[in-house]
Amino acid sequence: MKGMTDFANPAVYVVEGLLVFFILWKIFSARRGRDLFIRRIPGLSVLDEAVGRATEMGRPMLYAPGLSGLDIIGLQSMSIMSHIIKRAANYSTRVIVPLCDPILYTVAEEVARDAYTTQGVPEQFVPEDIRYLTNEQFAWASGVVGILHREKVATAFYFGYYYAEALILTENGQIAGALQVAGTPAITQIPFFLASCDYTIIGDEYYAASAYLSREPTLLGSLVGQDYGKLLMIGLVMLGVVGVTLAALGAHLPGLDSINHFFDKYFLQYFPRST
Amino acid sequence: MNYLPYLSLVLPNSVHGRALAVYIIGALLVGAAALFALVCVPPRYRKIIVVAVTFFGGLYFSLEFLLPHQPIAGVPGSAGVARFANSLTKAKPNVADWAMIIGSFTLLLGTSNLFAVHGRAVKKKTEGWYNSLAFFITFFLIMIFGFLKDSAISSLGPGMAKGVQSVATSVYSILFDGFVQNLDATMFSLIAFYIVSAAYRAFRVRSAEAGLMMGTAAIIMLGLVPIGAWLTDWLPSAGPLASLRLENITYWLLTWPNMAVQRAIEFGLAVGAVAMSLRIWLSLERGSFFDRQL
Numbered sequence: 164m165k166g167m168t169d170f171a172n173p174a175v176y177v178v179e180g181l182l183v184f185f186i187l188w189k190i191f192s193a194r195r196g197r198d199l200f201i202r203r204i205p206g207l208s209v210l211d212e213a214v215g216r217a218t219e220m221g222r223p224m225l226y227a228p229g230l231s232g233l234d235i236i237g238l239q240s241m242s243i244m245s246h247i248i249k250r251a252a253n254y255s256t257r258v259i260v261p262l263c264d265p266i267l268y269t270v271a272e273e274v275a276r277d278a279y280t281t282q283g284v285p286e287q288f289v290p291e292d293i294r295y296l297t298n299e300q301f302a303w304a305s306g307v308v309g310i311l312h313r314e315k316v317a318t319a320f321y322f323g324y325y326y327a328e329a330l331i332l333t334e335n336g337q338i339a340g341a342l343q344v345a346g347t348p349a350i351t352q353i354p355f356f357l358a359s360c361d362y363t364i365i366g367d368e369y370y371a372a373s374a375y376l377s378r379e380p381t382l383l384g385s386l387v388g389q390d391y392g393k394l395l396m397i398g399l400v401m402l403g404v405v406g407v408t409l410a411a412l413g414a415h416l417p418g419l420d421s422i423n424h425f426f427d428k429y430f431l432q433y434f435p436r437s438t
Numbered sequence: 439m440n441y442l443p444y445l446s447l448v449l450p451n452s453v454h455g456r457a458l459a460v461y462i463i464g465a466l467l468v469g470a471a472a473l474f475a476l477v478c479v480p481p482r483y484r485k486i487i488v489v490a491v492t493f494f495g496g497l498y499f500s501l502e503f504l505l506p507h508q509p510i511a512g513v514p515g516s517a518g519v520a521r522f523a524n525s526l527t528k529a530k531p532n533v534a535d536w537a538m539i540i541g542s543f544t545l546l547l548g549t550s551n552l553f554a555v556h557g558r559a560v561k562k563k564t565e566g567w568y569n570s571l572a573f574f575i576t577f578f579l580i581m582i583f584g585f586l587k588d589s590a591i592s593s594l595g596p597g598m599a600k601g602v603q604s605v606a607t608s609v610y611s612i613l614f615d616g617f618v619q620n621l622d623a624t625m626f627s628l629i630a631f632y633i634v635s636a637a638y639r640a641f642r643v644r645s646a647e648a649g650l651m652m653g654t655a656a657i658i659m660l661g662l663v664p665i666g667a668w669l670t671d672w673l674p675s676a677g678p679l680a681s682l683r684l685e686n687i688t689y690w691l692l693t694w695p696n697m698a699v700q701r702a703i704e705f706g707l708a709v710g711a712v713a714m715s716l717r718i719w720l721s722l723e724r725g726s727f728f729d730r731q732l
Contacts (some may be wrong), residue, residue, distance in 0.1 A: 175504070179504075179712075181511055182709065182712050183712075183716060186712070186713050186716055187716070187720075189561050190717075190722060203657070205445065214713075228536065235711050235715055235718075236711075237719065238714070239714055242723075263550075265541060265544040265545045265547065265548035266537075266540060266541050266544045268547065268548050269544050269547055269548075271454055281594055287492045290551070290554070290560065291551075291554060293551075293554045294545075294551060294552075295548035295551045295552060296552075296553055298500070299618075299622070300622075300624045301621075301626055302618075302626035303622075304623075304624070305625050309569075311567070313566060314611055327626065327629055328625075330629055330632045330633065330636060331625065331628055333631060333636075334632040334635055334636060337635075347705045348711075350700050350704065350707075353703075354472060355636060356700065357640070358636040358637065358639060359632075359636045360641065361642075365701075366702075366703040366706040366707055367706030367707050367709065367710040369707070369710065370707070370710030370711065370713065370714055371710070377724070379724040381717070381723075381724045382717075385713045385714075385717055385722075386713075388713060389709050389710055389712075390593075392709040392713075393705065393706060393709055396705050396709065407534035433707075
């Protein structure tokens with residue numbers, strides 16, 4: 164049968180199995196009280212400065228989750244938003260959250276309400292600050308640009324999935340004089356954020372953000388498990404490079420035949436190369 | 439055993455007429471009953487239900503992806519596993535429909551939020567309240583004419599109904615093709631100008647890294663335009679020196695160093711997504727709403 168299952172070959176079982184093992188192993192070892200180190204991430208260390216700036220200026224902050232829906236990217240964005248709102252709640256600073264996805268909007272409203280309640284200031288929660296704008300890409304972008312200028316936002320956070328609207332938002336944020344922090348798994352938009360934001364978190368730092376901000380053992384353990392997973396990936400890539408190089412040299416050096424046969428039979432055939 | 443025929447008896451692929459109404463009312467009643475039952479469950483058990491639903495939902499997609507869909511020769515029982523996996527795959531569109539149904543309900547909540555925000559702005563005549571008024575006018579205009587253009591109002595008579603439809607189609611076309619599409623294109627075209635201002639800031643050489651980026655960007659920009667090809671046109675198009683032609687350097691930069699970095703970032707992101715998915719699936723996630731007593 165055609166479909167995603169075409170990819171579930173033995174390599175998928177082994178690699179996924181090892182990834183899951185590393186992550187769960189480190190989560191449970193962290194829960195048992197193992198002390199774990201996490202390096203400094205400048206884009207997230209600046210959070211207190213960003214909140215402080217908005218508080219001193221008496222202006223609101225903006226948290227935009229991009230075009231994310233209710234998926235892993237959107238949920239991670241909600242997790243980061245929760246931490247930001249909690250910090251902002253300590254200083255009675257408003258956080259405006261414009262949303263593009265109606266499902267994520269309902270989740271965001273609950274997360275924001277919960278964050279204010281956790282900080283003991285449920286009265287600071289303003290339902291109208293969690294705004295569903297539209298599910299049209301550029302209409303949403305123009306709505307956010309309007310908020311940036313009308314509300315004179317002091318700090319803007321962009322954490323979520325972005326497409327072409329990323330640059331429109333951040334350039335307007337620059338014009339509005341906002342301190343801007345961004346993070347996205349959308350590789351094509353990272354250069355635009357780097358060019359126009361004050362701080363940008365790159366790649367898997369996006370998924371490390373909640374662990375970094377909360378220092379929760381489960382999340383820190385998961386982060387260390389991820390690093391083990393990345394080491395596994397690096398090892399596989401190195402093996403692949405050696406295997407493919409030997410295969411290329413095999414045409415000139417017949418003595419490599421047995422090694423190439425071994426590599427092909429037990430490794431390379433499970434990682435088909437795209438052309 | 440193929441489970442799909444049994445599922446089809448309860449949930450047929452398509453129904454029409456009176457049966458459709460019965461299914462809609464039935465679905466609403468079942469939904470309301472399920473919601474009522476969930477509300478009646480004591481809070482300490484509610485979390486268990488959420489955990490169980492999340493786990494079985496994740497299990498469905500994991501099994502659908504991981505189980506072999508073809509029998510494996512020489513492995514007893516693999517034919518049954520393959521049939522089960524195939525029935526999971528066939529049920530996938532129905533499972534995906536649930537997300538669409540939930541999305542439709544949340545759209546109403548989103549609209550109510552829009553009405554609350556803009557209604558307050560109009561009522562209190564806050565700064566820019568006329569924009570909120572424009573929202574209400576366009577919202578109702580596009581909704582009314584959107585309905586009218588697709589509906590035949592039989593009570594008006596055939597001639598009148600056709601006229602109403604024709605007018606509605608024209609107005610809708612002005613609103614959608616004339617306003618929405620063009621405004622969308624306008625926003626998109628602004629990117630061209632913002633790229634210039636962002637590039638100006640990014641290309642200010644303030645450090646060695648910024649200098650390296652500036653140099654690389656200059657090569658790539660030149661390599662992608664005819665003048666770049668013209669600048670190194672004197673180099674041979676074949677042989678070792680051909681790789682020094684600007685278009686070839688550009689190709690090499692984009693295909694090798696740039697692609698390698700992009701894939702490295704993608705690897706990290708994929709592993710991060712696996713970790714996050716696993717935490718949510720097994721209800722190990724902490725922070726925000728995940729560890730709250732429901």
